[in-house]
Amino acid sequence: TQLLEQSPQFLSIQEGENLTVYCNSSSVFSSLQWYRQEPGEGPVLLVTVVTGGEVKKLKRLTFQFGDARKDSSLHITAAQTGDTGLYLCAGARNAGNMLTFGGGTRLMVKP
Amino acid sequence: NAGVTQTPKFRILKIGQSMTLQCTQDMNHNYMYWYRQDPGMGLKLIYYSVGAGITDKGEVPNGYNVSRSTTEDFPLRLELAAPSQTSVYFCASQGLARPYEQYFGPGTRLTVT
Structure with a gap:
């Protein structure tokens, strides 16, 4: 059983469409990160959210941390083919250093 | 600035063989981690270290x-390789200044047959 559940697991959309990816847990996290991973490479950090209700924007990507710090979402506006990849959320339970990763959402954006 | 480097990039092992996956970081990070990622899955933590001499x-x-x-090196040793260890292995490091953010190497793809 994953401590962090991501949905959907797979998403295939056309270029220009909007999408939202979810990361849910029954546990409270002190912080949550989103990573993007491209084939053959390691995950690359996109954003860290630490405050309940926090919203961060990174160009066309909007990240939100739930008020209770148990869940997060990633919204992409006007998806581009370059957004294709595996999106991973990861949470830290406390001020320690271990991250728990979700199972990932594999996004394919078709031209 | 190389960041986190891993060698080798690919390796095929026979069952029962041993090998060491190398990981080096040049960011003077205290924390280092080894993860494995099975196909289509997230990452599972194998071992971690909070500083030299501590794992x-x-x-x-x-x-x-x-x-x-x-501080720089964190090798991972497989003593008796088994098919269940076929996976992609990622090393990551993390500094004290940004305590929740990990930086990953490019990975080692290991196949055990």
């Missing part, structure tokens, strides 16, 4: 060993 088990440590003799 601890993660979620899936069986079949692996680590050492941390220097």
